[in-house]
Amino acid sequence: MKINENFLKIEASYLFSTVAKKQREYQAAHPEADVIRLSIGDVTKPLVPVVIDAMHKAVDEMASEDTFRGYPPEYGYDFILDAIQKHDYADRGIDIAKDEIFLSDGAKSDCGNIGDIFSVDNKVAICDPVYPVYVDTNIMAGRSGEKNEDGLWSNIIYMPCTAENNFTPDIPQEIPDVIYLCFPNNPTGMVATKEQLKKWVDFANEHNSLILFDSAYEAFVVDEDIPKSIYEIEGAKTCAIELRSFSKTAGFTGMRCGYTVVPKDLKFNGTSLNPMWARRQATKFNGVSYITQRAAEAIYTEEGQKQIKETLAYYQKNARVIYDGLCDAGFECYGGVNSPYVWLRVPEGYTSWDFFDELLDKCQVVGTPGSGFGPAGEGYFRLTSFGNAEKTVEAIERIKAVYKK
Numbered sequence: 501m502k503i504n505e506n507f508l509k510i511e512a513s514y515l516f517s518t519v520a521k522k523q524r525e526y527q528a529a530h531p532e533a534d535v536i537r538l539s540i541g542d543v544t545k546p547l548v549p550v551v552i553d554a555m556h557k558a559v560d561e562m563a564s565e566d567t568f569r570g571y572p573p574e575y576g577y578d579f580i581l582d583a584i585q586k587h588d589y590a591d592r593g594i595d596i597a598k599d600e601i602f603l604s605d606g607a608k609s610d611c612g613n614i615g616d617i618f619s620v621d622n623k624v625a626i627c628d629p630v631y632p633v634y635v636d637t638n639i640m641a642g643r644s645g646e647k648n649e650d651g652l653w654s655n656i657i658y659m660p661c662t663a664e665n666n667f668t669p670d671i672p673q674e675i676p677d678v679i680y681l682c683f684p685n686n687p688t689g690m691v692a693t694k695e696q697l698k699k700w701v702d703f704a705n706e707h708n709s710l711i712l713f714d715s716a717y718e719a720f721v722v723d724e725d726i727p728k729s730i731y732e733i734e735g736a737k738t739c740a741i742e743l744r745s746f747s748k749t750a751g752f753t754g755m756r757c758g759y760t761v762v763p764k765d766l767k768f769n770g771t772s773l774n775p776m777w778a779r780r781q782a783t784k785f786n787g788v789s790y791i792t793q794r795a796a797e798a799i800y801t802e803e804g805q806k807q808i809k810e811t812l813a814y815y816q817k818n819a820r821v822i823y824d825g826l827c828d829a830g831f832e833c834y835g836g837v838n839s840p841y842v843w844l845r846v847p848e849g850y851t852s853w854d855f856f857d858e859l860l861d862k863c864q865v866v867g868t869p870g871s872g873f874g875p876a877g878e879g880y881f882r883l884t885s886f887g888n889a890e891k892t893v894e895a896i897e898r899i900k901a902v903y904k905k
């Protein structure tokens with residue numbers, strides 16, 4: 501038996517464990533300190549009442565022989581696919597068919613699994629900094645090449661996103677086969693305009709590249725002009741797959757539900773990707789639980805929309821508090837508007853980790869060092885709005901007291 505040696509190339513991600521360890525050590529040395537975490541990448545508000553009601557009802561159905569359900573359809577029950585098709589696409593003027601939507605246990609799985617349907621010989625382009633899953637899953641699959649001295653993988657095309665290009669990637673010199681885009685972005689909190697996405701769609705169509713568009717944070721988009729879906733861009737159905745999740749939209753991180761759109765017009769070398777993904781899912785995935793699908797369906801009701809918007813507004817208000825407070829304290833800040841994340845530049849002469857240590861020491865506030873999301877994240881820092889509102893206000897007051905000149 502030979503193991504997949506690509507796994508030996510991956511280093512354990514020390515980012516969140518180091519953050520947690522440093523917080524623990526600080527707390528042990530300062531037992532009375534009230535440490536506030538603005539580092540959380542998970543939601544904290546409970547599921548909304550319509551979701552809970554829908555689940556209770558679904559549980560009762562499972563208890564009776566006439567309404568019990570066994571294996572769900574591989575790609576999702578019609579009731580949830582219809583709701584997604586109507587609310588997320590048709591109502592927004594986007595023509596996506598029901599059999600182009602594949603319900604799943606979340607965007608992270610789909611993001612890793614989608615690589616099954618394209619060759620290991622493809623060259624992928626990935627933003628830097630970004631959600632680490634894109635790089636790591638390509639290392640596991642054998643697409644990364646070797647790690648260079650500068651910490652970059654030899655066969656990955658990096659697209660740096662820094663203040664210099666307003667955190668939107670430039671078209672790379674070398675033509676990629678697969679392009680990962682994530683907007684609103686984790687960790688920078690920045691969005692892409694229609695014009696910027698159009699540039700990518702045209703490029704991908706011209707060069708026969710595939711775009712993987714991760715819009716896990718689309719529910720945070722408040723700006724009417726900012727696209728929530730790549731399919732708002734003309735030509736996207738012949739070059740893009742879209743990944744969506746109920747995790748950040750409706751607090752489903754512990755429920756596990758998302759979906760992926762693979763248009764039938766998406767063809768490479770004359771082969772449509774839609775039946776390939778259908779085959780892949782039917783073979784390796786047995787569907788999302790009935791109870792979870794009913795929970796997801798409830799989000800799309802009128803009352804459901806109202807309730808999840810209240811939760812989103814709670815986080816959005818926190819984001820505003822962080823963004824405004826940090827700007828007021830003299831920091832260069834980004835994101836925070838169409839996103840739960842605020843991205844800031846650390847003071848001159850500091851590394852991301854230096855700033856982490858100082859913020860913990862002087863303000864008892866925990867954030868996430870930008871360098872953990874990729875080499876180009878060095879010199880930046882991420883704060884999140886997923887915490888408690890009063891604690892968030894308190895954290896920002898402390899930061900202002902220390903840094904405001």
Ligand SMILES: *Cc1c(COP(=O)(O)O)cnc(C)c1O
Nearest residue numbers: 606607608631686716745747758
């Ligand atoms: C949180 C997140 C996801 C969501 O993953 P799930 O598996 O659906 O919970 C996907 N992409 C990015 C960039 C994220 O930050």
